[in-house]
Amino acid sequence: MVSQRNFPVPLFTALFLAAATTSSASSLPTKANSTVPEYVLNYAPLVWLHSEDPFKPSDLLTHIRHTTPMINQTPISSFNSKLDLDNLADLNSVGFDHNQQVSLTSNDDPISLPLPSWLYGETPDSSGKIHNAIPCVVILVEKTPREIDAFFFYFYSYDQGGNITQVLEPLDSLFKDDRAVQDGMHFGDHIGDWEHNMIQFVDRKPTGIYYSQHSDGQGFGWDDPEVSKQDGRPIVYSALGSHANYASSGSHIHDDALIDYCDAGYKWDPILSAYFYQLEPTSNFTLTPLTTTIESASTYPTSFLYYTGRWGDDQYPDSDPRQKTVPYFNLKRFNAGPTGPRTKDLLRKGLFPDQRPKKSWIQWGVGVYMSLYPCCLRGWRVCMSGAALVGVGAGIAVGMRYVIREAMKRYRRRGYEKLGMEIPLHDVEARRDD
Numbered sequence: 001m002v003s004q005r006n007f008p009v010p011l012f013t014a015l016f017l018a019a020a021t022t023s024s025a026s027s028l029p030t031k032a033n034s035t036v037p038e039y040v041l042n043y044a045p046l047v048w049l050h051s052e053d054p055f056k057p058s059d060l061l062t063h064i065r066h067t068t069p070m071i072n073q074t075p076i077s078s079f080n081s082k083l084d085l086d087n088l089a090d091l092n093s094v095g096f097d098h099n100q101q102v103s104l105t106s107n108d109d110p111i112s113l114p115l116p117s118w119l120y121g122e123t124p125d126s127s128g129k130i131h132n133a134i135p136c137v138v139i140l141v142e143k144t145p146r147e148i149d150a151f152f153f154y155f156y157s158y159d160q161g162g163n164i165t166q167v168l169e170p171l172d173s174l175f176k177d178d179r180a181v182q183d184g185m186h187f188g189d190h191i192g193d194w195e196h197n198m199i200q201f202v203d204r205k206p207t208g209i210y211y212s213q214h215s216d217g218q219g220f221g222w223d224d225p226e227v228s229k230q231d232g233r234p235i236v237y238s239a240l241g242s243h244a245n246y247a248s249s250g251s252h253i254h255d256d257a258l259i260d261y262c263d264a265g266y267k268w269d270p271i272l273s274a275y276f277y278q279l280e281p282t283s284n285f286t287l288t289p290l291t292t293t294i295e296s297a298s299t300y301p302t303s304f305l306y307y308t309g310r311w312g313d314d315q316y317p318d319s320d321p322r323q324k325t326v327p328y329f330n331l332k333r334f335n336a337g338p339t340g341p342r343t344k345d346l347l348r349k350g351l352f353p354d355q356r357p358k359k360s361w362i363q364w365g366v367g368v369y370m371s372l373y374p375c376c377l378r379g380w381r382v383c384m385s386g387a388a389l390v391g392v393g394a395g396i397a398v399g400m401r402y403v404i405r406e407a408m409k410r411y412r413r414r415g416y417e418k419l420g421m422e423i424p425l426h427d428v429e430a431r432r433d434d
């Protein structure tokens with residue numbers, strides 16, 4: 001604590017008054033062993049899993065137990081501990097000096113169907129409760145005494161990407177002829193899948209909700225008619241295979257050219273089998289377990305949430321017989337598994353993550369091409385479409401980047417106060433996190 005003498009008296013008085021008024025208004029408990037506030041449970045998301053999705057929410061510990069920590073596809077020889085939720089972060093010190101990423105690598109090859117049963121997770125009962133598994137982590141962040149961000153993380157041991165039936169025309173025709181694609185190969189699969197919703201609360205009232213979707217996500221005001229509710233709880237549709245989260249059922253286009261399918265297959269109430277924590281926003285990522293009235297949980301483990309590595313296999317190299325590349329788009333059959341909740345921007349300014357990595361050139365090109373296709377390109381022959389994709393798409397993408405960059409430079413020279421509005425650069429960037 002800074003001593004009182006160091007402040008001019010009026011400032012100290014102001015701080016003291018602020019502290020006195022805000023601490024009584026705090027919306028989260030302040031001591032360890034406190035319970036999760038009722039309002040967080042009352043407004044928690046209710047998830048609908050897709051009726052045909054074989055890959056269900058999965059137990060975190062079971063997942064760890066079926067994996068081996070590796071760096072560059074090689075088991076870490078110096079590491080012999082039996083890993084669980086209480087010691088997973090011990091891996092953070094391995095490979096740390098060389099910035100090498102640890103990957104929890106599946107002990108089973110994910111190529112021959114049916115896959116090993118642990119990769120399919122657990123199906124909820126008719127009330128929505130998953131038994132014998134903890135696939136959800138809830139983290140509450142007190143941004144200010146009046147503002148709470150509640151993160152609901154969902155874990156699935158396997159993410160199955162799309163196959164050719166999920167690619168919009170005309171792009172589908174560009175690689176339809178590939179043998180593996182014809183055989184129904186899925187691409188973008190990965191071991192381990194972290195998805196999330198975030199609900200913002202102000203004075204214990206929900207004000208907004210974020211849905212994670214592939215490289216990005218969607219945010220809505222709480223009363224937005226697109227967000228449907230059941231008993232006051234927001235409904236979330238988990239897409240077939242990819243588990244991207246949507247506010248409505250039906251087909252959703254993502255990354256401009258791919259389709260996600262959602263339906264009300266199996267109801268999953270994630271908070272019925274979850275770990276709950278509070279994150280200290282001012283400290284260096286410190287989590288405190290919370291208790292709930294739902295289950296008389298003893299002490300929740302925390303180590304696994306400090307782990308910074310991947311929750312699945314690293315991307316297989318092209319030389320690996322399990323790997324395949326879809327022609328033209330460099331889509332891989334297998335991607336790398338994701339990192340955990342720690343890296344999902346828990347201390348964000350708004351509903352969306354603050355850091356939204358850039359789109360690749362090819363994504364820009366596809367986006368531009370797909371937006372031009374219905375009006376101007378439909379009916380062209382496939383090869384012309386391909387040329388148009390590369391030419392028009394990339395050309396416009398480069399052009400727009402150039403224009404934006406030049407505009408930014410000019411505005412920077414003139415000073416930000418003349419900008420008037422911020423160029424929403426983050427809107428054209430994307431994050432690959434699931």
Ligand SMILES: *[C@@H]1O[C@H](CO)[C@@H](O)[C@H](O)[C@H]1NC(C)=O
Binds near residue numbers: 032033
């Ligand atoms: C929390 O609860 C555990 C077990 O009930 C107890 O051992 C521990 O001392 C408690 N901690 C605090 C800060 O109350």
Ligand SMILES: *[C@@H]1O[C@H](CO)[C@@H](O)[C@H](O)[C@H]1NC(C)=O
Binds near residue numbers: 164183240
């Ligand atoms: C594509 O995958 C879906 C399930 O995600 C499956 O029902 C469908 O039969 C597959 N299509 C092909 C052509 O393999």
Ligand SMILES: *[C@@H]1O[C@H](CO)[C@@H](O)[C@H](O)[C@H]1NC(C)=O
Binds near residue numbers: 284
């Ligand atoms: C926060 O923790 C990380 C990883 O443990 C460490 O590298 C970093 O130096 C810490 N930062 C501060 C401000 O303590």
